[in-house]
Amino acid sequence: MAGVICPNCRRSNPEGALFCVFCQAALNRPGIPPAPRPGAADDEPEWLRRVRERKEKDSTRPRTSGEEVDSNLDTVLRRIGFTRNPLSGHDDETARPQETPQQAELIPEETAGSEDIDIQLVVGQNTPSSEPATNTLEESLQAEPDEGIQVAAAEDSREDILSAGDDAQTPDTPDDGNSVDPELIPEIITEPAGTAQAPYTPVMPGLEEIQGALQGEEITYTEPVSIPPVQPDRPQRVSFEETLRAERQPTVLPAYRRNRSSYVVRWLITGLLFGLISLAILGGAAPRSLPVNIPLETASLYESLRGIPPAAKVLLVIGYQPAYSGEIETAAGAVMRLLAERGSKFQVISTSSQNLFLANRLLDSTKRNYPSQLAPYMAGNGYDILGYLPGGPAGLRGLLTDLPASLPVGVDLNPAQNALQAAGIQQLDDYDAILVLTDDPETARLWVEQISPDLSGTRLWMAVSSQAIPLVRPYFRSGQVDGLVGGLYGAACLEQVLRETGPALRLWNGYENGLLIALFTILVGGILNFTGFSLIHHRKEEAR
């Protein structure tokens, strides 16, 4: 199978691979721009610029004359029969061979002349060098001047190392653009035996054509060269940079095309919902199909309400958004009605700065629904608004440790402590019950987690919306919540027990119609969707 040859380990990779599956080196593929060179892009990330500057600073430090760099590269090259080419710009400037035209031809076009070409393992050349280096391959092949290949081993994937090599030249060495810091090279070339062992076989792109063409050519090496992976973070870095570059490119999203049929369906569902619900409300018929079984948590709440002493002190917690006020107020109304019947005193706090105004609205709507029981209640008379409690969980803990300090002023800017003292409240346990009104299961959970374990004798009730019921119910089953009423359904159950038509029962028929339409829509939509999908699938199968 034709694949992509890794320039690093010479192994074949699947078509389309960006990185070598064996050594993780970047594969040199046309059309993929190389990673930007230092300073090449003005918009390179700050962190990348800093890393490069640090590397540059480190690599360009002046080297002392006694600093002998006897790299492992020399060892490796000697093992395979070569010495390091003076092109590395290390020692002998005079021994640098000049690149012949034949050599230039053998170097791949995209790398020839590029500043990335820094390592040249000269295996042979067609003509002898005019400036032979001692013990180099050129010398060994001089006896066979017609044979030889040249391997351009520098690749984009080693850019960071090679660019560092560019900068690592000693001051007395002229920069010819092809030199490599010898300190850096061995880290690539040498590796403990047993890792990434790959016998060196000249199967680089461009070499296959000339292999075997020359008489007597037989490039076989007894000792395998161990070529380890390039620095492991390299592919990730290249990938990260490519991702960053791609993210900067503006993308035009396809315009949403409105489907005429979706308009029709939308209006059909709207008409059905509005029409049937309005019909139920305007009809004024007695509630039908009322729930027969009262949920356990609602029955428990009712029992707990009946067991509360007369003139009990109850803390109401406003923890719901205005959008859910209709449902929550309906659920809480029946509870407040029962409490008002026993002359309970309400004190209200809000855990959201935006929803404190709902405290007054709750009183108004409950008075409207149960005028006979709640007529005497007014703000400041049996119904005190203590204010907003900030801080989330920390605020709740503060309520336990120092209640008056947690609620410094009421909504009228008078000290809340006056209302607390008038009701004889010093700490949270002085309340007979806490009723949390919320549409958010997270708020309910916070009250259970932060407050419930430290309450002794104070009941914890909740009136929540239907969407929060499934997540709050486990706390009732574990005994952490003493009673729970949820949504219109729970309120209707409570009103049934009270044998009194309240807001929940007045809305019941419309609510039932709405649920029926929703169920019908989901069912029909599901069937149509399934049928359409099956039809399309069937047609595709037939087309095949």
Place this chain on the structure above:
Amino acid sequence: MSTADLVWAAIGFVLSVMVFSYLLGDNALFRLAIHLFIGAASGYAAVILATQVVYPRLILPLLSKPITTGDLILDIVIPMLLSLMLLLVLWQRFSPAGRVPLALLLGAAAAFAISGAARGTLLPQAQATIQLFNPAGLPAALPEAILTTLGVVTVLVYYYHGVKVAPDGSLKRPRWVRIGAVIGGTIIFITLGALYAGVLTTAISALVERLYAFWTLVSALVR
């Protein structure tokens, strides 16, 4: 119904219609209503924060309380300093100073959340699951106990992602884990369905309540 109630009900009705106009697609009326709600909510929240937090907790103690050095440092200086440091986040040059109060806030919140979750959810819920096997109520509660335990175990198994290397080199989850994960996934699926049903029910409740308010207003106007 008083005149004030009537006016407010009419305003509520108009705003409800403006929100419902989204059925026609995104339009100016819908956006006007949304901007009105957001603006009113933000303004109200700002007033509440100023009157319920800043004034009583920062300014009032400074004005009215007899201040000792300890009180001054604990109640005034440290909160004010941290607040100012938090404000510096607005300027990029000084934004590192804001990390200190932010770290304090996040650290405190995390501490409360972790301890609360352990004391208020993990232990009590585990205890409640075990309590189902209480011999006193076992004959009747046995099916629920078994189902609950099965649900808890299989949902936990669903989130087990460990694999073993098979003889052929492939990575596979153990058989019992795969079976448990299928059951756990089904239970999660049912739970999410129940949550969706709850959301739908809440939306229907809100719609019914609004329509009821609308028809009440209309009937009051007709009379």
